[in-house]
Amino acid sequence: MNPTPLSPPSPEADLPQDLSPRARVIAVVVWASFLASCAGTLFFFAFIAPVDLIGEEPQSGFMDHLSVYTLGFIGFWCVGALASAVALYLVRTPPGAPPTEPNIG
Amino acid sequence: MVNPAPIRATGLYEAHQKIYPRDITGRFARLRTLAVFALLGLYYILPWLDLHGRQAVLFDLRERKFYIFELVLWPQDFIFLALLLVIAALSLFFFTALAGRLWCAYACPQTVWTEVYLWMERLTEGDRPARMRLDKAPWSGRKLARKSFKQAMWIGFGLWTGFTFVGFFSPIRALWTEALSFSMSPWETFWCLFYGFATYGNAGLMREQVCKYMCPYARFQSAMFDRDTLVITYDTERGEPRGARRREAARGSGGLGDCIDCTWCVQVCPTGIDIRKGLQNECIACAACIDACDTVMDRIGYPRGLIRYTTERALEQKTTVVLRPRILVYGILLLLLIGGFVTGLVLRRPIGLDVMRDRNALYRLLDDGRVENVYTLKILNKTEEGHTYAVTVTGPGSLSLDPQQHYAIPAGEVVPIALRVRRAVYEPRGAETIQFRITADDNPHLTITHPARFLAPSD
Numbered sequence: 001m002n003p004t005p006l007s008p009p010s011p012e013a014d015l016p017q018d019l020s021p022r023a024r025v026i027a028v029v030v031w032a033s034f035l036a037s038c039a040g041t042l043f044f045f046a047f048i049a050p051v052d053l054i055g056e057e058p059q060s061g062f063m064d065h066l067s068v069y070t071l072g073f074i075g076f077w078c079v080g081a082l083a084s085a086v087a088l089y090l091v092r093t094p095p096g097a098p099p100t101e102p103n104i105g
Numbered sequence: 106m107v108n109p110a111p112i113r114a115t116g117l118y119e120a121h122q123k124i125y126p127r128d129i130t131g132r133f134a135r136l137r138t139l140a141v142f143a144l145l146g147l148y149y150i151l152p153w154l155d156l157h158g159r160q161a162v163l164f165d166l167r168e169r170k171f172y173i174f175e176l177v178l179w180p181q182d183f184i185f186l187a188l189l190l191v192i193a194a195l196s197l198f199f200f201t202a203l204a205g206r207l208w209c210a211y212a213c214p215q216t217v218w219t220e221v222y223l224w225m226e227r228l229t230e231g232d233r234p235a236r237m238r239l240d241k242a243p244w245s246g247r248k249l250a251r252k253s254f255k256q257a258m259w260i261g262f263g264l265w266t267g268f269t270f271v272g273f274f275s276p277i278r279a280l281w282t283e284a285l286s287f288s289m290s291p292w293e294t295f296w297c298l299f300y301g302f303a304t305y306g307n308a309g310l311m312r313e314q315v316c317k318y319m320c321p322y323a324r325f326q327s328a329m330f331d332r333d334t335l336v337i338t339y340d341t342e343r344g345e346p347r348g349a350r351r352r353e354a355a356r357g358s359g360g361l362g363d364c365i366d367c368t369w370c371v372q373v374c375p376t377g378i379d380i381r382k383g384l385q386n387e388c389i390a391c392a393a394c395i396d397a398c399d400t401v402m403d404r405i406g407y408p409r410g411l412i413r414y415t416t417e418r419a420l421e422q423k424t425t426v427v428l429r430p431r432i433l434v435y436g437i438l439l440l441l442l443i444g445g446f447v448t449g450l451v452l453r454r455p456i457g458l459d460v461m462r463d464r465n466a467l468y469r470l471l472d473d474g475r476v477e478n479v480y481t482l483k484i485l486n487k488t489e490e491g492h493t494y495a496v497t498v499t500g501p502g503s504l505s506l507d508p509q510q511h512y513a514i515p516a517g518e519v520v521p522i523a524l525r526v527r528r529a530v531y532e533p534r535g536a537e538t539i540q541f542r543i544t545a546d547d548n549p550h551l552t553i554t555h556p557a558r559f560l561a562p563s564d
Contacts, residue, residue, distance in 0.1 A: 024318050027311065027314075027315075027318065027319055028319055031315075031319040032321070035321070042186070046180055047180070049169060064290075065166070066275075066290070066292050067291075067292050070292045070296070
């Protein structure tokens with residue numbers, strides 16, 4: 001008599017890889033700075049209006065008030081990503097490690 | 106001489122193997138499906154609802170006003186937004202301490218959208234074994250068709266999600282018209298694509314890796330756990346030693362525990378862990394393993410609950426303490442904050458007043474023996490109807506206003522007005538605090554005061 005008719009364990013060792021460790025590190029940096037940027041944008045623009053930064057909204061052109069919010073968000077994100085990346089680099093690189101081996105992955 | 110080994114830092118993450126969660130039905134799967142419909146229903150339907158001739162929920166960035174049904178929040182109401190965020194964070198702590206990772210299992214956008222993306226994957230590529238076979242198989246017309254169909258569904262759903270996201274910030278009906286004629290503004294297009302891509306990437310491609318490697322909450326949630334927190338646990342006492350057995354074998358025969366080692370609990374796990382190894386950081390408490398194990402127990406006629414929601418204390422045959430200091434502190438703080446938030450909203454004045462002194466001159470002495478200060482008053486009408494307001498000023502001495510008139514402020518507008526306040530120079534001497542008051546002509550309860558300094562020579 002067979003054991004219970006349920007699926008046996010499936011070996012998955014030879015299945016394709018998803019994200020590489022390097023991609024995961026990038027994802028962590030991007031995600032942490034994204035969350036920080038959300039909070040930063042919310043607080044900054046609660047007190048500073050686009051009109052305070054670029055004056056009255058132009059009737060046409062690229063730089064309207066909505067673009068100020070977007071650029072502000074992207075700016076916060078870039079600064080946050082830089083800070084995250086530097087912090088991660090310092091944590092992951094032991095003192096005395098050859099500078100040519102940042103070991104991102 | 107032997108050279109020292111070069112210093113090499115090691116990677117923090119192991120290589121990832123793709124996870125193919127098996128489909129499962131059961132009590133908790135139904136609960137998760139319900140949560141998916143409720144939360145995504147809210148997300149996709151809310152921006153299409155109208156109220157008073159406007160979008161019911163709209164975070165209007167251009168006008169700097171947040172419409173949430175009857176409530177209209179201004180930048181001046183930032184305290185409410187901040188309070189709301191604190192309440193949300195504290196609720197997360199409270200429910201985590203009480204019942205573990207409820208948020209992760211049922212309400213986190215990552216979980217909810219991943220459920221939908223997995224459903225689309227099942228629809229196009231089949232169940233777990235079929236998906237595994239398809240991935241292993243060489244490229245063929247059938248594989249290309251199935252993969253392409255899945256990608257098309259994923260991308261389409263991501264774009265619709267991105268469009269809806271932008272629709273919370275820009276009136277969605279106008280946005281839809283613009284989208285149909287490919288005339289959305291560059292930034293609206295950017296955010297539509299950005300959010301769509303983020304949804305596709307997080308829910309379609311990265312899935313459990315977001316929880317395992319990117320989510321900060323997943324890392325610190327264990328700090329809120331104690332021995333009385335509800336967690337999903339495998340009953341080792343009952344299940345071990347595990348092993349396969351004949352179907353007709355009596356329960357407990359051969360010295361075996363109740364676990365038949367079918368590994369269904371592992372196969373259904375979206376993060377690919379084995380709950381039988383104990384509580385793990387990667388577990389998002391989705392309870393899929395409970396449903397899987399209950400199904401198997403039902404099939405072989407064993408009692409359910411080999412994997413179940415329980416507490417560490419209950420597993421030790423002790424009584425779980427629900428009302429413990431941690432819960433009480435979180436609960437009381439939460440109640441206080443919610444009380445403060447609601448009270449603040451109820452007492453919130455639908456009118457705002459800001460007073461700024463003219464910075465160019467401290468004061469001006471007039472020929473008629475009086476002293477004059479100049480102010481700019483910013484009157485904010487937060488109501489959804491226009492009102493006409495009267496301005497008065499009170500303080501030491503006989504103060505007079507110039508001009509003396511009523512000001513019509515349209516609904517939801519801020520209007521700056523310049524005013525001069527005059528009084529006799531030495532009546533009294535020196536600077537004093539005065540009070541500006543504005544009152545709606547048609548509603549005396551619609552009134553607000555604001556202090557200001559009136560400067561005058563002291564000798």
